[in-house]
Every structure is written in C-alpha cells, then in structure tokens.
Amino acid sequence: xxxxxxxxxxxxxxxxxxxxxxxxxxxxxxxxxxxxxxxxxxxxxxxxxxxxxxxxxxxxxxxxxxxxxxxxxxxxxxxxxxxxxxxxxxxxxxxxxxxxxxxxxxxxxxxxxxxxxxxxxxxxxxxxxxxxxxxxxxxxxxxxxxxxxxxxxxxxxxxxxxxxxxxxxxxxxxxxxxxxxxxxxxxxxxxxxxxxxxxxxxxxxxxxxxxxxxxxxxxxxxxxxxxxxxxxxxxxxxxxxxxxxxxxxxxxxxxxxxxxxxxxxxxxxxxxxxxxxxxxxxxxxxxxxxxxxxxxxxxxxxxxxxxxxxxxxxxxxxxxxxxxxxxxxxxxxxxxxxxxxxxxxxxxxxxxxxxxxxxxxxxxxxxxxxxxxxxxxxxxxxxxxxxxxxxxxxxxxxxxxxxxxxxxxxxxxxxxxxxxxxxxxxxxxxxxxxxxxxxxxxxxxxxxxxxxxxxxxxxxxxxxxxxxxxxxxxxxxxxxxxxxxxxxxxxxxxxxxxxxxxxxxxxxxxxxxxxxxxxxxxxxxxxxxxxxxxxxxxxxxxxxxxxxxxxx
Amino acid sequence: xxxxxxxxxxxxxxxxxxxxxxxxxxxxxxxxxxxxxxxxxxxxxxxxxxxxxxxxxxxxxxxxxxxxxxxxxxxxxxxxxxxxxxxxxxxxxxxxxxxxxxxxxxxxxxxxx
Numbered sequence: 097x098x099x100x101x102x103x104x105x106x107x108x109x110x111x112x113x114x115x116x117x118x119x120x121x122x123x124x125x126x127x128x129x130x131x132x133x134x135x136x137x138x139x140x141x142x143x144x145x146x147x148x149x150x151x152x153x154x155x156x157x158x159x160x161x162x163x164x165x166x167x168x169x170x171x172x173x174x175x176x177x178x179x180x181x182x183x184x185x186x187x188x189x190x191x192x193x194x195x196x197x198x199x200x201x202x203x204x205x206x207x208x209x210x211x212x213x214x215x216x217x218x219x220x221x222x223x224x225x226x227x228x229x230x231x232x233x234x235x236x237x238x239x240x241x242x243x244x245x246x247x248x249x250x251x252x253x254x255x256x257x258x259x260x261x262x263x264x265x266x267x268x269x270x271x272x273x274x275x276x277x278x279x280x281x282x283x284x285x286x287x288x289x290x291x292x293x294x295x296x297x298x299x300x301x302x303x304x305x306x307x308x309x310x311x312x313x314x315x316x317x318x319x320x321x322x323x324x325x326x327x328x329x330x331x332x333x334x335x336x337x338x339x340x341x342x343x344x345x346x347x348x349x350x351x352x353x354x355x356x357x358x359x360x361x362x363x364x365x366x367x368x369x370x371x372x373x374x375x376x377x378x379x380x381x382x383x384x385x386x387x388x389x390x391x392x393x394x395x396x397x398x399x400x401x402x403x404x405x406x407x408x409x410x411x412x413x414x415x416x417x418x419x420x421x422x423x424x425x426x427x428x429x430x431x432x433x434x435x436x437x438x439x440x441x442x443x444x445x446x447x448x449x450x451x452x453x454x455x456x457x458x459x460x461x462x463x464x465x466x467x468x469x470x471x472x473x474x475x476x477x478x479x480x481x482x483x484x485x486x487x488x489x490x491x492x493x494x495x496x497x498x499x500x501x502x503x504x505x506x507x508x509x510x511x512x513x514x515x516x517x518x519x520x521x522x523x524x525x526x527x528x529x530x531x532x533x534x535x536x537x538x539x540x541x542x543x544x545x546x547x548x549x550x551x552x553x554x555x556x557x558x559x560x561x562x563x564x565x566x567x568x569x570x571x572x573x574x575x576x577x578x579x580x581x582x583x584x585x586x587x588x589x590x591x592x593x594x595x596x597x598x599x600x601x602x603x604x605x606x607x608x609x610x611x612x613x614x615x616x617x618x619x620x621x622x623x624x625x626x627x628x629x630x631x632x633x634x635x636x637x638x639x640x641x642x643x644x645x646x647x648x
Numbered sequence: 649x650x651x652x653x654x655x656x657x658x659x660x661x662x663x664x665x666x667x668x669x670x671x672x673x674x675x676x677x678x679x680x681x682x683x684x685x686x687x688x689x690x691x692x693x694x695x696x697x698x699x700x701x702x703x704x705x706x707x708x709x710x711x712x713x714x715x716x717x718x719x720x721x722x723x724x725x726x727x728x729x730x731x732x733x734x735x736x737x738x739x740x741x742x743x744x745x746x747x748x749x750x751x752x753x754x755x756x757x758x759x760x761x
Contacts, residue, residue: 240724247731254738263749267757270673270746273739274755277680278668280735284687284728291721292694 105155109171109184111148112194112231115141120224128217135209138220142205145227146198152191157614167621168631170237178237178632179301185237185632188618189440193234193365196444199600200358200451201227203593207455208351210590215260215349222259226252226355233362237632239287239297242366246283246331250276253359256352257344264347272344275337279330282323289320299373300632303625307377321374325367332363333421335395342402342414350458353410354451360421361447368428368436368622375432376625385429389548392426393555395419400559403566409574410457412566413450416519419559420446426552427534431541436619438533441612445526445601449518452597456511459586459594460574504586509575511591514598516571520563521556526604531556533612649697653689660686671760673743673753677736684732688725695721 119141126134156167169186172178205223213219229249236242254276258269291297293313294305309317330337341360345353367388399419406412420443427439514525521531535556538549604611621627660682667679695718703719705711743753750757 266746266749281687288691288694
C-alpha cells in the first residue's frame, strides 16, 4: 500500500500537464449542447489540478523530505536521464506558481460557467490547454520544452482572447498574436544560439557548461541569452514591449482576462529561473542587475501613468498588471538575493487581486447597461457554427437561471474597495504587507542606501498613489454617479469566485508569517542553483528510484 | 556554403522585418512567414553545416560522432515548423475576421487619417 502510494507520488510532477491535456481533449468530444457535463468535467479537472498542486507544495517543504532531498523533485520523462531526456523539476517556486495558477483558474472557470462559456465554441477545451501550457512552463527543466509550453499556452490564449468575437477583440487580438509570434521567433533564435554554443538545452546542464566556454563562445552565448531575455520580457509585459497588453486584456472577456493576469508572470518566472541558473557562472547581464532594474522601473512608471490615463476600468487593471510585473522585475534587478521572497509575496497577491478585479469588472459593467446589451459579443457568423458542427448556436447570455445573491450593489462596492486596497497596496491587506516587506528589505540592506533603492521606493509609492487616484475616480463614477443605473442580478457562481480570490488574499494577510517562511525558503532554493543542478544531473534521479523501488 | 547560407538567412529576415513593419495585415503575415523561414534555417545552421552526414547512427560503422550530423537541431526545426505553420494559419483566420468586421485590411482596423 505504502509502495503504491510512493509510485503515485513519484509520478505526481507530470500530472499538472497530463490532467488538463486529457480533460481538454475529452471536452472536445462533447457538443455544445452537453453544457452541464462539460462544465462538470472542466471543474473536476481544475479541482484535481489544485489538489495536485497543493500536494506538490507540501512535498517540497521539509515535511516529506524523505522523498525529495532539498525540496527539489526531478521527474525524468520516459526515464531518460537528465541531459539527454526532458526533465520536469518541481521546487518550492514552481509548486507555488502551480498552486497560484490552479486557484486563479478555478475561480475564473466557475465564474465563466454563469455566462461566458456560452458566447463561443470550445471555451473549456481552450481553457484546459491554457492551463496545460502554464503548468508545463512552470515545471519544465528544458529550454526548448519551455518554448513548446509557451506556444501551447499562447495558442490557447489566442483562442480565448477571441472568445466571444466582436470588433474590439479581433482588432486587439491581431496585435496580440503578431507581437507574441515575433517574441516566439526571438525565443527560438536565442535558444538555437545557446544550443549552438553549449550543445545542450537542459537548463541545469547549461548552467554547468557556461563556465567552461571560451571567451569567443562566451560572447555568442551572452548574445543568445540576451535575445532570450527579450523574448521573456515581452511575455512579462515590460516596457517598452508592452503596448499591446492593456488593449488585449481589456478586450478579453472577464474570466479570460483574470487567467491572463497570471500569464505575464510566466515571463517573470522564466527570467527568475534562467537568471538564477545563469548566475552560477557569474552572469550574463540581461537576466539580472542594472538592466533589469532600469527596465523594471520604466515599466512601473509606464504602468502608473497608464493607470492615470485610463478611463475604462478593465484597461486600468491591465496597467495594474504591468505595474505588478515591473515591480517584481525591478526588485529582482536591485537585489535578487534579498528581495526575491518579498517580490514573490507581491506577485502572489497582485496576481490574485488583479484576477478578482477583472472578474469584478465584468459585473460592474452591467450596472450601466441593459440586460440585452450585456452580451457585448457580436454573434459569430453562422459559418463558424457549421464548421464546428455545433448543434445549436450559442445563445446570448441571459439572466434566466441561477440563484441571485442579495444586496448586489453592496457586494460590488465592497469587493471593489477590497480590490482597490489590494492593488494599490493600502493597509491592512496583503498588498500592503507585500509592498512593506519589499521596501523595508530594500532599505534595510547592509551599507548605505543606494540611489537605485530610493528610486524603487519612490516609484512604488508614486504608482500606489496614482493607482489610488485613478481607481477612486472610476469608482466614484461607477457607484456614486447620479445617472441611470440598474442593479444587476448577480449569481452566486459569479460573486463567489471574486469573494474566493479576495478571501485568499485575506488569508495571505493573516497567514503572512508562515507564507513568508515558505517564500524565503523558495528564494533560498532559487538562489542556490548548485542544489538544482545537482538534483537534476544526479544519477539517481526519479527513473532510477522507480527501478530500485520496484525491486524492493 | 556558410556564406550563401548566412546571406539567405539575412535576406529572408531583412525582408521579413520590413514587411512586418508595413501597415497592411497581409504584408505582416508574409513578413512573419519569411521571418520564421529565416529562424528555421538559423536553428538548422546551429547544428553546423555538413554534407553527406546522416543524423542517425549506423551500428555497422564505427560510432564516431564526427561522422554524423547533429540530430537535435533537425528535431527542433521540425517542431518549430509545425508550430509556426499552425500559428500562421490561425493568424490568417484572425486576419480575415478583422477584414470582415472592420472593412479594412489596415493593422489598426481603420484607415489612417
């Protein structure tokens, strides 16, 4: 029994990829008329991913250290040993990101069951494939495999962004797709150059081989790494590569935008992961230090200015996503060793808060519209349904079914205030704690407080203020303006997910102590790349373990 | 051979970037296609250029790596071609939808004033 359990635990790292893959494929088999069944499958698959992610999270702590030494689990796909086969690596950081994705996805999925899944075809399949790409990108230990998972998540995101169709979505979707395709080409050039110089794509092997490069090869490698870094920064939405982001995110449907708020974090994660491994042999520049700090600061300033200029709530939150990416990048650029843990705390709460905020926007927009106008999605041309062999054309969303929650306006107002407090980093919620931890650690660094630190402090405080002003302005217009507005009927499955995400942030506020302990350990693991390399390249990785386990 | 190969990549990517910066959606798609050809050739070139070397080891001959081409970039190119093909097809559909919905083939969805 214990042995069977052990086998399951050893295969756990691959499940976050396999579960959404099969769920998404299975969902393709059911036509649009089996709505309840499809919804049930999608929710069960996402719940399973959340359970798996939480299990992985607990396995990376010292609690179950007997299975994974140092909290790093390595899964060799097909039992091919590390530098030759593709490995999946779970450490505290990736387990944390997996949990974040699953929690956010569950909320967005439940929210979309109310209306959004019905405005187009194959919503649930695309959603699961997006999760597969996200999970895979957080797990993989291979550079080219990272590219493949990026493409999986991007391909799904193209479909999801266009979900519901309409002029705005198609227009901003076109920009989004073109920019991301160019970024993918840059990714390929960078990965190919790195392979050409080092002869390996395994990240751990790469970290070892950089040290033995000749000076000429080193120049080529740094160029390749820089191109790779640019590709990651496009995904992270950093200035000046982010002009597509606010219009794309505000055009997307509310639940889709909510999941998208984690997508920029994939770029940030890739910068952190590759940067920490490259740091093993002292460099190269694009992933750390001054460059990243300057780019991050410019991103924060751009995002803050954008928040002030935005006159539409969803667009404003798009800029808040940019600010959150910029903050993490600037913090890592300033002092990666000390600031990673508070930056991760910030990343966590800002991703949850912007996700909740996007979904809230979908509901507040209805206060100013008639129910018939709510379906801002222009119906697709009939040919689309024929192409997908859909039996009935999806109806425009309506408010016929479901249990409405009482005091809808009070809920909207309260949720709005919570989201504002979280996004701008006001006390008492976790947004404040994260910013405070970040700033106090930055200022508390030994030695004189540098100009760069003061710039980060000023940028963070100024964007907090800018965000507050902009959000207060929009909030007054939304809730206090004397013009005609209608009280929307909010269903439990719409309001619930928003409340769930806000409660998660409240939970992060109350449990900030244990959470910071975990994040500190995650940052320490990240900045001890030697343990990562040893774990991946060790001869007794999982494949060998299974063999010895079978003999027992 | 290296010079011809490098020139081909250079011409393809130069034309690709130029087309990518043009205002019409069809030009952008063509630019992306040319760029992806250039990138595919580039990945292939990263396995070093050689003539008459198989990528699969023949057990009858001596197993000397110098006799064989590097199979990894070839596999990578295959993946990149498939992904690039699929995303270009998707982009074409979006392009047609944008043309139909906005009535113009300008990338911003409206004619410049």
